[in-house]
Amino acid sequence: MTEDYLQKLHKRFPPYSPKKGEAYMNAKQLAHFRKMLEALKQDMLGDIERTVHTMQDEATVFADPNDRASQESDIALELRSRDRERRLIKKIDETLARIDAGEYGYCESCGVEIGLKRLEARPTATLCIDCKTLEELREKQVAK
Numbered sequence: 001m002t003e004d005y006l007q008k009l010h011k012r013f014p015p016y017s018p019k020k021g022e023a024y025m026n027a028k029q030l031a032h033f034r035k036m037l038e039a040l041k042q043d044m045l046g047d048i049e050r051t052v053h054t055m056q057d058e059a060t061v062f063a064d065p066n067d068r069a070s071q072e073s074d075i076a077l078e079l080r081s082r083d084r085e086r087r088l089i090k091k092i093d094e095t096l097a098r099i100d101a102g103e104y105g106y107c108e109s110c111g112v113e114i115g116l117k118r119l120e121a122r123p124t125a126t127l128c129i130d131c132k133t134l135e136e137l138r139e140k141q142v143a144k
Contacts, residue, residue, distance in 0.1 A: 009040055015120045024113050025105040034099055037123055041092045044085045051082050091124045098126075107131050 016032045018024075098104040105114050107128040114128050127135065 008043070009036060010120075012039060016116055018116065024116075029116070030099055030104065033104065033119060033123055034096065037092050037095055037099075040123070041089055044089055048082050048085060051078055088124070095124045095126075 013032070013036045016029055018029070022028075095104065105119060106112065107114055108126045109131040110128060112128050114125055118125055118129060125132075
């Protein structure tokens with residue numbers, strides 16, 4: 001998840017502060033994360049749409065090869081960014097489905113609570129910090 005989206009999101013949605021004795025992943029917490037995820041998704045969809053319109057409007061053919069190469073480089077970078085966002089939108093949809101199924105906030109691997117602070121930092125997290133750390137260690141070992 002890109003940092004700039006998270007910063008904007010946290011300005012609009014301050015971190016959830018549970019009250020003493022409040023049950024984990026109660027209706028208020030689920031509503032908080034649902035709103036956060038839906039807002040993030042809408043922001044990204046808007047950016048994707050703006051990019052499409054901008055690319056259609058700025059489809060200029062430059063005579064100078066350097067200008068053309070620069071434009072193509074800019075377009076390629078923008079398309080990579082939008083592709084990352086498209087994949088994140090898919091993760092957001094999957095996360096919203098987990099909320100609907102009553103599975104949100106719990107580790108897919110071991111079933112323990114992921115934790116509010118981790119979910120605030122990465123609302124699409126599906127693994128607790130321990131399982132994520134193990135996964136990353138395994139990935140490093142396989143990559144060697």
